[in-house]
Amino acid sequence: MLLLRPRYDLYLAVLASVGICDIDRESIVRQFNLKINQSHPYSPVQVGNGNFAFGVDVTGLQTFLPHNTLSSWGWHNSSLPNTPNQTSIADYTGVDWWTHGRLVNYAQPNPTEKEISQWLVANPHRINLGRVGLWFGGRNVSEDDLTSKTQVLDLWEGAIMSSFAVDGEEVRITTVASPTSDTVAVEIKSEVLRSGELGVAFDFPYASGKNKFDAPFVGVWNATANHTTKLFAKDSGATILHTLDATTYATSIHWENEATITRTSNASHQYVLKASEDETFLTFTVTFSPELVDSTEEFNDIKEQATDWWNDYWTDGAFVSLPISVNTSARELQRRIILSQYLLAVNGAGKDPAQESGLVNNGWYGKFHMEMVFWHLAHWTIWDRWSLYDRSIGVYERFLSTSFERAAHQGYEGARIGKMSDPSGRSAPGEINSVLIWQQPHPMFFAEMEYRKFPTQKTLEKWDYILAGVADFMASYAWYNESTKVYDLGPPMYPVSENTNPNQTMNPTFELAYWRFGLDVASKWQLRQNKSVPASWTAVRDNIAPFPVENDVYVLYEGITDMWTTPETSEDHPGLLGLYGWLPPDPRLNLTLFNNTVAQVYESWNFTYSYGWDFPLLALTAARMGDAETAVNWLLDTNNQFDELGMPEGGSRVATPYFPAAAGLLLAVGMMSGGWDGFKGPIFPKEWDIEVEGFWCS
Incomplete structure (x- = not known):
């Protein structure tokens, strides 16, 4: 129904x-509320809203472990290389590969253009917006010095409650995040605040654009000369502007009781917020923004908003x-x-x-990776x-223009979706990045799911141009084999598992099924709008190569040898089994052969x-x-x-x-x-x- x-x-x-x-x-x-009594060395406890997340250690802040503050908008570009003939993006040319009798240009690292190729892979890179942790009056306090440590993440309300004792005095901290802004709200209660020996430190790292994996902590903390911070203080608040090369963003801090904020030294990017004398609580909010903002949001407001949002989410x-x-x-x-x-x-x-x-x-x-959008959404x-x-x-609509450009650059019709992407839609160079194809039918899956739930003209119009563009590429990409009288996929290409020789990989089983599925949905989309179905779509869908079979089981791709005894081809993603489970059953699927394949995967993978x-x-x-x-x-x-x-x-x-x-x-x-x-x-x-x-x- x-x-x-x-x-x-x-x-x-x-x-x-x-x-x-x-x-x-x-x-x-x-x-299933989290209840812990020590920091996790790799995984933080988090609050956030999907576009912003704040990871904490056992104190409810980033005191002993610099867990990250990341956002959707926080990106940075390193300086372009200053190598002869490699000083701008236009100096990157990619690599030409023979593809069915013609040279096709693929966005792969060019050995003669290593610097600009790597720059395009690594830029832009996401940045850690800053660290917010406790300050113990300049003393060197470790987590082991704390006693009676407990922390609870209340999943129903999206709040972290942390408590511990330092020098025998209890400290209680509540941490929440706004559901609508890049704001973390914190309430600290402790007698230690009276002495000025407990405060909150704000610190800012330089961007780390050299590490493919920047984990568990993001940023470079000892490159203080590479970036600048500037404090603008006012009554009950302050703004810190952080500049990293051409990237500048603001951190707006608002406190509700008497407090002061100062930089710890001219050589650092650390600032300390301390409650005034005789205060036993310190309540503040921290808002990160790509532009200068004057945030006056208060803790109780944020906490109430978070509680309401999470209650609704679970309900x-x-x-x-x-x-x-x-x-x-x-x-x-x-x-x-x-x-x-x-x-x-x-x-x-x-x-x-x-x-x-x-x-x-x-x-x-x-x-992010466009082939993984299916699993994320x-x-x-x-x-x-x-x-x-x-x-x-909406990423598919936003990236449609770059997808059309990518296909046209390679001599194909329609829109070719990229792989490893930044928010602009540019796909990073890479051998796998440039020849992976199983991300192409994803829009058809999502469009069909939406139409089943919301069968309206609005849904049809939302996806029409996207599906038509992607289907045009899929039909154009398939190569008609005069010898076999079928349409082949590849070479060159990588299948789902990314573990084969791209120049030998042709007609991988899962991609054949997904291609038929995608073209079938695109055709239905045309008919639902009383439009004709392009003949090229129908020809490819109905005449695409059959699933490759060897010894009564489906195999990874046509012509593969020793698949089940070669380690590289019997590990990684068992995409073969997506034929019957993830995807709706393909009319050409032979269940006897598929059952044999399942048994073979269970035995050999x-x-x-x-x-x-x-x-x-x-x-x-x-x-x-x-x-x-x-x-x-x-x-x-x-x-x-x-x-x-x-x-x-x-x-x-x-x-x-x-x-x-x-x-x-x-x-x-x-x-x-x-x-x-x-x-x-x-x-x-x-x-x-x-x-x-x-x-x-x-």
């Missing part, structure tokens, strides 16, 4: 009236209740579900798709959280080197095949760990956290709860007594 977006308050009232909406969400969520959308009191697997899965929902609202709900480590630290210089649709999905799904989203993909396939036990086992596989704070570790080849694992988990659980593509949910182990509400069958 196709529904228009309902008014959710009325929707909940109707559900409650018929006895459907009866899960006690608050008690379940609060069972709205879908929910699943598992038998956590009687089953340890169910309890661990519920823990991952709840903490993933919190962490993705903080780290994966911004104006741009999330980078793989969200707003915790920097991976790939803080850039698809779960919001299943869980009926469209407002958060809407924040960044080295899951030690799989990534965090591989396990939700495996779970979806198992669930589609009716094997709920195996689906749950994949979600809880020992190679798919979530740490004590709920951060998804993602596998041995990536830095923690790896949020495609968390988002993939929610996608799989959502589909298992609500069903998808004609498959009725919920599907969980038979002995599990579960309750679900709010999911919609896609």
Whole structure:
């Protein structure tokens, strides 16, 4: 049944009236409040809003560990190289590769242009906006010097409550973040404030644009001469302007009781805020902004806003209740579900798709990957959280012009979506970046999900130009093979697994299925608008190469040899199994061959080197095949760990956290709860007594 977006308050009232909406969400969520008594060396406890996140140690601030303050807008460019013939972006030419009888220019690092190639890879890079931590009167106090340490993250209200004793005196700190601005609000209560021996230090690092992975802490703290800060003080507040090369942003601090702020030394970028004599509390807000602002937001206002937002977040959308009191697997899965929902609202709900480590630290210089947009965003649709999905799904429209330019530059029609991207839509040079293709049909998936939920003219118009442009490229990219009379994909190309020789990779199984899916959706889009379907789309969809088979199993790509005994091709992403689970069943799929393939993957794959989203993909396939036990086992596989704070570790080849694992988990659980593509949910182990509400069958 196709529904228009309902008014959710009325929707909940109707559900409650018929006895459907009866899960006690608050008690379940609060069972998984974080409760710790020491800082985590890698994973911070966080508050944030999707576009801004503030990570803390056990003090509720960034006192002993410089956990990061990251945002959607905080980016920096290093100076361009000053090498002969490599002084501007225009000096980069890329690499020409033979592609079906013609030279095609690919955005790959050029050996003769190393400096400008690397500059384009590393710039812009995301910056740490600043550190806010306790100051102990200039004394060298360590975390081990504190006693009675406790910290609670109240998931239902989005607030961190921290308490400890220093020199026998109690300190209590509450930390919250605004749901609408880049603001953190802090309340400190302690008798130590009276003496002036306890304050708050604000410190600012230089940008770190040299590290592909800048984790766990982002920024360079000992390059004080490379950047400047300037303090502008006023009554009950101050603004600090931070300038790094051509990047300048403001930190606006507002306090509510008597206090003063000063720079600690002329050679540093550290400032200390101290309460006036006889004060036993210090309450302040810190707002980071790309422009000079005069923020006067107060702690109680921010806390109330945060409480309301998080209450609404947990109350709205879908929910699943598992038998956590009687089953340890169910309890661990519920823990991952709840903490993933919190962490993705903080780290994966911004104006741009999330980078793989969200707003915790920097991976790939803080850039996001267009092939991972599916794993970052698809779960919001299943869980009926469209407002958060809407924040960044516009990336396809924003990037459309650069996608058209990329295709035209290579001699193709339509729009070719890039890979490793910054907010401008520029895709970083890279061999994998330039020839990966499985990101192309993603817009078709999202458009179809929206239309199933909101079958309106507005939805059709929103996606029309995007789908047409991408489908034109997909049809143009496919090469008609006169010998076999089918359309081939590649070479050169990388499949999902990124572990093959691109010049030998042709007709990878998953991409063939996804190409057909994408062109089929684009064709339906035309017909829904009473438009004709371009003949090129139909020709490619109906005559694309068959799935490659060897010894009665599907294989990674056509012509591959020794796939199951070669380590490089039987590890990484098992994209083959996305044929039946993630994607709706392809009419050409032979289930006997597919069952053989599943058995072969289970027997031969080295899951030690799989990534965090591989396990939700495996779970979806198992669930589609009716094997709920195996689906749950994949979600809880020992190679798919979530740490004590709920951060998804993602596998041995990536830095923690790896949020495609968390988002993939929610996608799989959502589909298992609500069903998808004609498959009725919920599907969980038979002995599990579960309750679900709010999911919609896609």
